[in-house]
Amino acid sequence: MEALVNGVLLGTVYGLAGIGLAIIFGVLHIVNFAVGELIVLGAYTTFWICTLFNVNPIFALPISSLVMLIIFYAIEKLNVEPLLKSSEFALMTLLVTYALSLLIRNLQVALWTGDFRIVPTPPEYSFTVSIGGTYAYFIRILAFIISIAVTILLYLFFTRTMTGRAIRAIADDLEAARLVGVSPTRIFRITFGIAGITTAIAGSLLGMIYPFNPASGTVYGTKAFIVVVLGGMGSMVGAFTGGILLGLVEIFSGILWVGGMKEVVSYIFFIAVLLLRPSGLFKGRV
């Protein structure tokens, strides 16, 4: 029961981390290999805002979202747009995002060393709440609530607003969307911006729960990929469900397998998922 509660709480954050990857793939068909490093960058941004200005991490979230939005926008503008006309778009963007992952991770090491950090949360947050007979940390519940809220807001944005519908139209059929007057370039930028916000929030929440260092990027990146592959590439709802599934698998396997080999198991699990269900457990659109 405790594992179930904790798995769901953690899983929603993973789901949010996967959404950034999923919508970029859904709209632009880019596999953002640097997703893990960008999640950690989001965590660092919040960490520095909290440490330098001594603010509550919840209030730091909007600022770090804005910072990450600008970073994602710059990535789209500088690295993706010049490649749009390339005949090997998928391969080239994969290489560029791979290079970005190297760049961001090693810059983080050079600037902020390999020390483990954790986003500081106020001491009055460190209590536990009883849920259905078990206890859970308040921070995890807070992370759960924020993740759910952001996901619902995103869902409303995609279904209710004009821009959200335009994004879905582009994901569905680029040519048809262009014919009815949707500008792909603008939509691509907005998509990257939204991915930046979700990545920043997911990274900050993970940074409050677990200590992180630049090498965490690889771990979180793999998790984001597992989430998205489980849920089906390009599907937002799928990514969210995949997140909860991963959270459960992780918490339950954490009880069963102890020690460093746990990570090996998670990588093998990932390769097995890739081989057995390359289209994901759920099929759907953004």
Added chain:
Amino acid sequence: MRDKAKNSFLKIFKRKINAGIFLLILLLSILPLTPIPTFMKHLFILLFMYIVLAQSWNVIGGLLGLVDFGHVVFFGIGGYTFAIALTYYNIPWYFSIILGGISAVLISLMVSPILRLRGAYFAIGMFALAEAFRIAFTNWSWVGGGGGMYVPIPKFSDIYLSFYYMMFVLLIITNYIVFRFIKSKLGLAAIAFRENYVTAHVIGIDIVKIRLYGFILSAIFPGLAGSIYAWYLSFVNPQAFFGEYLTALMIIMVIVGGRGKIIGPIIGAIIILILNQFAIYYFPGFDLIIFAIIIIVVTIFAPEGIYGLLKTIWSR
């Protein structure tokens, strides 16, 4: 008439290239006998190894049109197999090196289902594989865990000279076999598939077979190189032999040099080796950052690498 002239020109040109390659091989084989500094020999050993690794990645990344983010796995397997065979089982060194190549091939056969995956899935799958191996070897105390294990120091009178020739032989074998593979029916079929997979399917090209052969071929040479390098360092550890650094090097050398051509990785390896030495000397710790920026700039502005740039300048 003009065709005939062109043909004879090509023939002479080809003969000249062959003569040039022969001369280069001759020159490189007597070079270490001249009194060049030891550091130069070390650089040449590294260069030969880099070319071998880049050429192997080129088979997958250039010829098969797949991106591989974990090719270092075969290098590491070779290195560790060699270390275990020589240290724990006292197997003669020449046989241990071959064992390193064999185990790389065995691993490539075991993981060959990954080849069924498309594009990005293959890249991420290989990345996950390399990470799984790195963490598994870090936690495996029999091979020294994260600290790695020592390999007996070779008992050659001149270590640098011996390793120069070992890597040199491997270099020639690798380039020859990769060249033959590119020019073979399988290689041509792979290019056809890369250029237009619908047509290739229609004329009956069996891509699964080609990919499998290419994959095995691209695994064996890093395995052998890893064996030799493990002995050269007299040391193996998970970070150096399964870490991302060498994969990044292979990718950047092929991208900078030019994908899919035999000369591309060679140009790339020379440039990157020189750059790398400068980076290590002047900007220690920043080498991967510089490489990452180079990959981004080259992919965006010169997707065909330096070979492609030279070709456009020459044909102008």
